[in-house]
Amino acid sequence: MGFYVTTPIYYVNAAPHLGHAYSTIAADVMARHHRQRGEATFFLTGTDEHGEPVADAAKAQGLEPRELADRNAQRFRDLMPVLGVSNDFFIRTSDAEHGAKVQEVLQRVHDNGFVHKGLYEGWYCPRCADFKAENEIAEGNRCPIHEIELVRESEENWFFALSQFQERLEQLYEERPDFVQPRERRNEALSFIKSGLNDVSLSRAKLTWGVTVPWDTDHVFYVWFDALLNYYTALTYARPGEDLVDEFWPATYHVIGKDILKFHTVFWPAILMAAGLPVPEHVFVHGFLLGADGRKMSKSLGNVLDPLEVVDRYGVEALRFYLLRDVTFGGDGATSMEAVGRRYTAELADELGNLASRTTAMLVRYRDGEVPATALDGALAADFTGLDATVAGHVDQAELSQALDAIWQRVRRLNRYVEESAPWTLAKDDSRADDLDRVLASLADGLRIVCVLLHPWLPETTVKVLDALGAPSTALQDARPGAVALGPAHKLEPLFPKERDSVPPAAAAS
Ligand SMILES: [Zn+2]
Structure with a gap:
């Protein structure tokens, strides 16, 4: 088995900042070290491009989502050599090959009986592209991460039967204590699982900028499932004519920030299990880089450290x-x-x-x-x-x-x-x-x-x-x-x- 390390894929609307540089440099250090050991190594980074915020921003600028994504993805691609980063591939979730593979894997999840239709109503953060559970809502009905007001959303969706994976996830955490590192993040993920899992939206009906649901073409996949699957799909087309899945899947390390913990440590292993695929070996969760004052970086506080x-x-x-x-x-x-x-x-x-x-x-x-x-x-x-x-x-x-x-x-x-x-x-x-x-x-x-x-x-x-x-x-x-x-x-x-x-x-x- 080769060594395979990934960064999160970066949301294409964001301007590259210190947090992106941090995850990417850390993954690069791991990849370079394993190459020194003479191991077959694959290092993936890229951009997450689908979803409402990209569609909305493109509309506001009179562009097609694709045009905006092309322009913004380039800023992240250009960042890699500036950071001295040695990634083997740069994936974009708008790649046709990625979309086709997402459809294939999620069709399997559907055929395995883990998908059903239902009505979803809840408090939604458009920036997270996520519905918030009651215990995740900050004061003033706000997103705890983006600090913006949540909106009430309701729609008929395809659902992924996450609730059916509670036991298997608990077992995974039991058998592999270093599946999520460091330990405190593992405990946080495990207690989320133990608090009880609800089924989650797998599709959106009102949106067109995404990967079409193959069994219901009025829907696109919810951007998070499309995005998570990049870690797997990239191996199928990164080197033309080659399939690297046997050599590099499951991934050795996903390096992520703690703001996307739940997706990577709960949803991601569950969807892989549902598709009959092996789960990654480790998810490493790094912390937040703060301003000099120890507060979250923000332009208004003037405490932003610009990597460039x-x-x-x-x-x-x-x-x-x-x-x-x-x-x-x-x-x-x-x-x-x-x-x-x-x-x-x-x-x-x-x-x-x-x-x-x-x-x-x-x-x-x-x-x-x-x-x-x-x-x-x-x-x-x-x-x-x-x-x-x-x-x-x-x-x-x-x-x-x-x-x-x-x-x-x-x-x-x-x-x-x-x-x-x-x-x-x-x-x-x-x-x-x-x-x-x-x-x-x-x-x-x-x-x-x-x-x-x-x-x-x-x-x-x-x-x-x-x-x-x-x-x-x-x-x-x-x-x-x-x-x-x-x-x-x-x-x-x-x-x-x-x-x-x-x-x-x-x-x-x-
Ligand atoms: Zn948010």
């Missing part, structure tokens, strides 16, 4: 590092440009950048770029033995901040090693040439290992350093002391120039 401004000011690698370093992946956390600047200066520039330039400069100055082929310092090497397995273990659990921290401890260890062993003093004493050889070789190999392991977070920087060390392999199996020969080494330009810190975002953007 971070990229302009500090570079994409700083954004990737910051998001998984400053906020523990899985929890909520405050964000700000000042905090990015602190991480950039204190860690990327002063710790990693400084270590890389000192190490390569000393190899050039003292040994003409040759990396001495000598035994490594045993005490230092011991601190790196097993680190590859530690990092892999964390990434397997989607503990991306913990993995990063384990590596960063070794970046600091290497900087201490430079201070303790003082190569500049050894270099003045010819009788200590062997000691200097050992220190330089150990430093170079340690730097090599942290760069192999950091590669998923900092893909460009680490390749520059590995190239400067004359040891370009990024394979995870090489992240062990003495695994590969190094050299010749050459000097590096500063990886994280300090001046960037003083460039105001407005100037950088102009």
Whole structure:
């Protein structure tokens, strides 16, 4: 089985923001790490394009929904290279191949006896495209997520018999305690299931911008079921002429935000069970990135951190590092440009950048770029033995901040090693040439290992350093002391120039 990771597909009407960048970068780190392990890997992202809000917005602008979707989807597609993201495919739910596969799978759900007609009446949030249960309605009859007033809706729909899956879902959660991570989100999903499941709308009658229900062509599928199925349908047409389902289904990880928990942890496994398909291995639910004041980001509060401004000011690698370093992946956390600047200066520039330039400069100055082929310092090497397995273990659990921290401890260890062993003093004493050889070789190999392991977070920087060390392999199996020969080494330009810190975002953007 290959490793398959997905982001949520992004609602095409939204402007790309930090939350989109966050989910996508996290999934990218997981995909890159698994590629380092030599595993067959598939990484999917894309856009969710059907439903009322797109149809309404298009109408207001005098466009066909398709035209608006084409225009807006492009903004998300363009974002991926800016974020350094290595997705294997970009799905759009308006793709004809997706629609045909949605019809095929949901026809099976119908034929298996899990679909019936009924009248739905309830409080509906058009932005969520979802009816709200009584306990989900915020004060003033508002959507707790969008804070807009709910509308009373009633229509004859096709229903999915979710209530029939209560027992099987409880059993799934029992048998696979890590189906939903972290634990608190698992408990939240499970208690929703245990509170009792009602059948849910599978179709909308008044809408045409969607996938047509094959057994009742006056209806389109409710946008959420159409959207969820992207994770499966993409595998059937991402590579023309190939069906990747056998290799990559079920997905290893769906990375999602906690605002779409219910759909991914309750509706999604149930509809797959109804279609006779295996359910994903893990759903990882990350938290919310908040403003510097710890409140939800909003233009009116002026606390929005724009990912593109971070990229302009500090570079994409700083954004990737910051998001998984400053906020523990899985929890909520405050964000700000000042905090990015602190991480950039204190860690990327002063710790990693400084270590890389000192190490390569000393190899050039003292040994003409040759990396001495000598035994490594045993005490230092011991601190790196097993680190590859530690990092892999964390990434397997989607503990991306913990993995990063384990590596960063070794970046600091290497900087201490430079201070303790003082190569500049050894270099003045010819009788200590062997000691200097050992220190330089150990430093170079340690730097090599942290760069192999950091590669998923900092893909460009680490390749520059590995190239400067004359040891370009990024394979995870090489992240062990003495695994590969190094050299010749050459000097590096500063990886994280300090001046960037003083460039105001407005100037950088102009
Ligand atoms: Zn809402």
